[in-house]
Amino acid sequence: MAFQSLRISRFVISVRSPIRQCHHRARALVSQMFQPTGALPKGAKQSEIVCKSHKLMLEHGLIRQSSPGIYHLLPLALRALEKLIRVIDEEMQTIGGQKLNMPCLTTAELWKETDRWTTTGSELFKLKDRHDVEYCLGPTHEEAVTHLVASQGHISQRQLPIKLYQITRKFRDEIRPRFGLLRGREFYMKDMYTFDIDEERAMETYHSVCEAYTRFLQRLGLNFVKVVADTGVIGGSMSHEFHLPADTGEDVLMFCLKCGHGANKETIDSEDAHCPNCGPSTKLESRQGIEVGHAFYLGTKYSKVFNVDYLDKNNKSRLTQMGCYGLGVTRILAAAIEVLSTDDEVRWPKLIAPYQIIIIPPKKGSKEERGQQIAEELYDSIVGKIPSLKNEILLDDRDHMTIGRRMKDAKTLGYPFVVVVGKKALQSDRLFEMCSVNTGVTSFESQDALLEIFSGIQTV
Ligand SMILES: [Zn+2]
Known part of the structure; x- marks a missing residue:
């Protein structure tokens, strides 16, 4: 008897529990989303939130301020950020x-060797450990990476070029943090450092990184400009910036409308600047931009200090030629929202939207209530047939709310596809109302047609 009942209970467990798990774990439900909305930072007034992405991200539960210029990235924003990181990794x-991860805490000793402990000034977050040893929370890692590469001794020529990058938290004690994630004190940055045998190869590397940035921004569908830039505190002899044109941008860019030449205004001396390509009669026009990427040719500025060298064929020591290349990762997320959104609706680059599809079942107690099961079946069918969408679908199960209200929420959050299970889904031809949020086009589609459309969704 005991043996038999054991078998029966095993049978019950093995058959039922996977199905239960499937229902409770697999479907992402809006009712369970941690998304505190509408909160302004302590002490802030609505009128002080002047920038669209900042306002939208706070109002709709994407970020929450922890202290000035420092934010919690809430689940929806983090999903988008992690996708953004995957696109960057690919490029x-x-x-x-080669991806690595360097410590955020870097010793003052290294910064003192390049003199930047003092020249970078009060933007460095400085601290001391219990033994009175000084550190800073790194805003950039030229010293750390150069010291690291030097620690292996002479580099073998075969190993070059070396291209090391990381995507980590960076820190800058901004005098006036503002615009949310656009100018924070703690942020994510992708920083790449490259080492080449000579100037010519270093230039090839420089161009290949700029091309990778171009592909990256194109994949996100973002309109951008590349301009000549100042080398500033990083140093070096050549520099370009990538900007998203936007009225809220803090940089002023000067453009030639004839040939497309562009430069950051910081690099131009005179007020009525003209184009270096088209001559003195062609004046440059100004427009504002948000800086999202930066490329620097560093030469031997850092490799000289830490002696990063290789032996040439005559066994002579030669310094490597360096470059460094940044992408402001959290800034790109906010800047994309800034340039793509309307005043009250969030829009994402489609590839990195937190979820690709949201399904809205009928309201509880309505005539269409039995459509709730159809919505769940549709969800499972998409997941079953299109594996790439397994984690890309949300079910708005807040069935105490009208379809219209949930539709408005879905559009506000900018999920690319909104599917409504309404009256027509209950009729014999079972049609679903689908709204493509980026185009604004609404149509009625059969389940097969939906699957066909969704199988074309690009994910990362
Ligand atoms: Zn020109």
Whole structure:
């Protein structure tokens, strides 16, 4: 008897529990989303939140301020950020980048060797450990990476070029943090550092990284400009910036409308600047931009200090030629929202939207209530047939709310596809109302047609 009942209970467990798990774990439900909305930072007034992405991200539960210029990235924003990171990883690895992770705490000793402990000034977050040893929370890692590469001794020529990058938290004690994630004190940055045998190869690397940045921004569908830039505190002899044109941008860019030449205004001396390509009669026009990427040719500025060298064929020591390349990762997320959104609706680059599809079942107690099961079946059918969408679908199960209200929420959050299970889904031809949020087009589609459309969704 005991043996038999054991078998029976095993049978019950093995058959039922996977199904239960499937229902409770697999479907992402809006009712369970941690998304505190509408909160302004302590002491802030609505009128002080002047920038669209900042306002939208706070109002709709994407970020929450922890202290000035420092934010919690809430689940929806983090999903988008992690996708953004995957796109960056793909592009950096396409050009031979090797990902590593360097400590945020870097010793003052290294910064003192390049003199930047004092020249970077009060923007460095400085601290001391219990033994009175000084550190800073790194805003950038030229010293750390150069010291690291030097620690292996002479580099073998075969190993070059070396392209090391990381995507980590960076820190900058901004005098006036503002615009949310656009200018924070703690942020994510992708920083790549490259080492080449000579100037010519270093230039090839420089161009390949700029091309990778171009592909990256194109994949996100973002309109951008590349301009000549100042080398500033990083140093070096050549520099370009990538900007998203936007009225809220803090940089002023000067453009030639004839040939497309562009430069950051910081690099131009005179008020009525003209184009270096088209001559003195062609004046440059100004427009504002948000800086999202930066490339620097560093030469031997850092490799000289820490002696990063290789032995040439005559066994002579030669310094490597360096470059460094940044992408402001959290800034890109906010800047994309800034340039793509309307005043009250969030829009994402489609590829990195937190979820690709949201399904809205009928309201509880309505005539269409039995459509709730159809919505769940549709969800499971998409997941079952299109594996790439397994974690890309949300079910708005807040069935105490009208379809219209949930539709408005879905559009506000900018999920690319909204599917409504309404009256027509209950009729014999079972049609679903589908709204493509980015185009604004609404249509009625059969389940097969929906699957066909969704199978074309690009994910990362
Ligand atoms: Zn020109």
